[in-house]
Amino acid sequence: MAKKSEMAIKINLNFLKSPITILVAIALGVVSGLFLKNFSIKIIPFGSIYLSLLKMTIYPILMLAVITSIGKLFSNPSAKKYILRIIAFSLIFLFAVGAIGIITSLIIKPGKGLSKEAQIVLGKTLNKAEEEQKVDVKVERGFFAFLKQLIPENIFQSMEKGASLELLFFSIILGIAVGLLDPQYSKNVLNITEGLFKAFFLIISWILFLLPFGLFSLLAGQIATTGVETFKAMFKFVLVVYIICLLVFILNVLIISLKRKVSFITSIAALKEALLIGFGTQSTFASMPAAIEGLTGDKLKVDKEITNLFIPIGVVINRFSMIIIYTVATIFTAQLYNINLSFSQLITTLFLSVVAAFAGSGMYTLVSIALISIIFLPLGLPTSAIIILLLAINPVIDPFLTATNVYTNSTLDVLIAGDINKKSKKK
Numbered sequence: 001m002a003k004k005s006e007m008a009i010k011i012n013l014n015f016l017k018s019p020i021t022i023l024v025a026i027a028l029g030v031v032s033g034l035f036l037k038n039f040s041i042k043i044i045p046f047g048s049i050y051l052s053l054l055k056m057t058i059y060p061i062l063m064l065a066v067i068t069s070i071g072k073l074f075s076n077p078s079a080k081k082y083i084l085r086i087i088a089f090s091l092i093f094l095f096a097v098g099a100i101g102i103i104t105s106l107i108i109k110p111g112k113g114l115s116k117e118a119q120i121v122l123g124k125t126l127n128k129a130e131e132e133q134k135v136d137v138k139v140e141r142g143f144f145a146f147l148k149q150l151i152p153e154n155i156f157q158s159m160e161k162g163a164s165l166e167l168l169f170f171s172i173i174l175g176i177a178v179g180l181l182d183p184q185y186s187k188n189v190l191n192i193t194e195g196l197f198k199a200f201f202l203i204i205s206w207i208l209f210l211l212p213f214g215l216f217s218l219l220a221g222q223i224a225t226t227g228v229e230t231f232k233a234m235f236k237f238v239l240v241v242y243i244i245c246l247l248v249f250i251l252n253v254l255i256i257s258l259k260r261k262v263s264f265i266t267s268i269a270a271l272k273e274a275l276l277i278g279f280g281t282q283s284t285f286a287s288m289p290a291a292i293e294g295l296t297g298d299k300l301k302v303d304k305e306i307t308n309l310f311i312p313i314g315v316v317i318n319r320f321s322m323i324i325i326y327t328v329a330t331i332f333t334a335q336l337y338n339i340n341l342s343f344s345q346l347i348t349t350l351f352l353s354v355v356a357a358f359a360g361s362g363m364y365t366l367v368s369i370a371l372i373s374i375i376f377l378p379l380g381l382p383t384s385a386i387i388i389l390l391l392a393i394n395p396v397i398d399p400f401l402t403a404t405n406v407y408t409n410s411t412l413d414v415l416i417a418g419d420i421n422k423k424s425k426k427k
Helices: 002-017 019-035 037-042 044-073 079-108 116-131 143-150 155-161 164-179 183-226 229-233 235-260 264-269 272-281 284-296 304-317 320-336 343-359 365-370 373-379 384-426
Strands: none
Touching (some): 002 183, 019 183, 037 044, 037 183, 044 164, 044 183, 044 284, 044 304, 079 235, 079 304, 079 320, 079 343, 079 384, 155 164, 164 183, 164 304, 183 272, 183 384, 235 264, 235 384, 264 272, 284 304, 304 384, 320 343, 320 384
């Protein structure tokens, strides 16, 4: 009898993790945000608490995964080849997503053919931005400024403020050091970090039972506070972003299906939990444990060591979401101000979008959006106004951009791990 009751509890709890329950929670959150604004605003704290629960485990998982994986890799002489391959695949995908963003924007023209109502709403926002010149966030630039941002003065302060780039740098250095230790000591340290990594994964599995409630609160509160006026005015901009996300999504499905020799449905189903977490929380970090579990699970069976190494690095460095925002926003702004960008300027846009995305690694959305000035200044485009618009519309596009980020990083992991496995078999 005791065993039956335990099984019943497990079934009930697993129901909370089912895709149907999660999708219903998302739908109810949207409806609540649109029609029950006062209620939706009141439950915002519940969504914030759930997000805090996820964040509580994310940075330890990031650090432990990188330390363990790099430690194991650097006990292997061919570790440098793995790192170089990760960089090469990441750059190829970043430029590819940027190219898709530019081409799609040029075809659909989000800054052209706007309605009078849209022009009025955007005009008011642009005028306000021009009056308030303090919108731009001051960001230190240059190589030495980047190094200063990269190296943590105090690792505990970095954890407190969520400086993911600093934590990643520290974890990489510590992982290399552990890997180069005497094998006896290295093995002992790696056993501890791997054990802690699995413990945090167990905590995440508990937290995911609350996912439907967390998603409902987050989405309802976000929609209730954002409103729909700016969304209507920037409908074409949002449409272009959605189309790009769809194109990248289809590309990811094809690559994963072909590489792992599984059906399209399986390639999506294996990562559905990570995609839903990314969509609902707008946090690639929050979806990281689910992505690792989905990639290394029975459906895709991707190499665990490579996945534990790449996914934490990828979610920090590979900002595909920002690449899409930068490219679409550049074309949109140029068209809005009737500025025709030459072919060389489009290439500059592509290159600088990748640079800006790297420069914004680990930064909050506000600062990352402000880094669009890296692209706009050389092209002679006004920066302040577009930052206001992007911040206003970000809650509407961010769920899809985050899900795209999660899926594209997962696809990269499949490519990198598959390539490495082939090389190792030949040897």
